[in-house]
Amino acid sequence: MTRATNAGIGVTRYLQVYTVLSQALAEGDIGAGEALPSEPSLVRQYGVSRTTVRRALARLAAERCIVRRRGSGTFARDNIVRTTSARQNASIIDDPRGVASNTTVKLLELKVTPTPDFLHRDWPEFGAKVLTIRRVRYVDNEPVALVTAYVPEELGKQLTARRLGSDTVIAALDKLGFHSATNEQEMTAVAADPFAAKHLDYSVGSPILNMKCLERDARGRILRYANYLYRPDRYEIHTVIERERHHRRRQAPRL
Numbered sequence: 574m575t576r577a578t579n580a581g582i583g584v585t586r587y588l589q590v591y592t593v594l595s596q597a598l599a600e601g602d603i604g605a606g607e608a609l610p611s612e613p614s615l616v617r618q619y620g621v622s623r624t625t626v627r628r629a630l631a632r633l634a635a636e637r638c639i640v641r642r643r644g645s646g647t648f649a650r651d652n653i654v655r656t657t658s659a660r661q662n663a664s665i666i667d668d669p670r671g672v673a674s675n676t677t678v679k680l681l682e683l684k685v686t687p688t689p690d691f692l693h694r695d696w697p698e699f700g701a702k703v704l705t706i707r708r709v710r711y712v713d714n715e716p717v718a719l720v721t722a723y724v725p726e727e728l729g730k731q732l733t734a735r736r737l738g739s740d741t742v743i744a745a746l747d748k749l750g751f752h753s754a755t756n757e758q759e760m761t762a763v764a765a766d767p768f769a770a771k772h773l774d775y776s777v778g779s780p781i782l783n784m785k786c787l788e789r790d791a792r793g794r795i796l797r798y799a800n801y802l803y804r805p806d807r808y809e810i811h812t813v814i815e816r817e818r819h820h821r822r823r824q825a826p827r828l
Contacts, residue, residue, distance in 0.1 A: 594609065676712050677710075681772070698725075699725055704723070704730075719772050721800045723798045728796065746796055759784070782810075
């Protein structure tokens with residue numbers, strides 16, 4: 574089992590080792606009852622101290638993912654209670670019909686604010702003010718995404734906390750008659766700032782997935798700009814590309 578831990582990006586090293594091992598256990602790369610690599614092996618593999626390795630293992634033991642047997646080693650438990658996988662979380666969150674009923678939401682902010690400079694600079698049509706909506710979305714009571722959405726003020730006037738409920742902003746706008754036609758997306762990785770780390774129950778400086786979306790209606794009017802911050806251990810991007818199949822065989826020219 575060899576996985577990178579991004580040792581040079583300022584993430585707490587014990588958390589790196591813990592995250593990699595936790596993922597391997599959750600995904601079955603380390604099977605039930607199977608031995609984990611020894612402490613010296615983990616030290617060499619990840620280039621960390623023995624204290625760091627022991628701290629990571631102690632956390633896994635506290636979460637009842639592993640059992641440590643003196644003189645025998647460390648083993649994956651046979652009866653691990655596995656949380657929803659990152660791919661399953663993604664399918665739940667990305668499902669426009671099921672997301673409201675299969676997730677829970679904590680509303681952090683819902684108010685009219687001056688349009689942020691980056692929005693006004695790139696998209697002046699946002700106007701002087703926007704409705705800012707900041708929420709955390711949970712799956713199985715675990716925080717998966719911190720979402721900040723900006724809606725042009727004229728549209729935002731029609732959105733209330735009650736109308737939003739657990740719906741996505743786009744779903745709520747759709748119910749009001751404002752239908753999305755295009756969605757521009759860009760993705761990158763960023764380091765978790767203290768605010769994101771607090772609400773995603775993560776470590777400051779840990780890498781998180783950042784996705785930005787701009788949605789417009791059929792007339793090109795902006796409906797929403799959203800900034801998503803995902804915990805990478807609880808959300809992953811899964812893409813399927815289908816290519817057109819050529820059923821007809823090309824016939825040789827007749828001479």
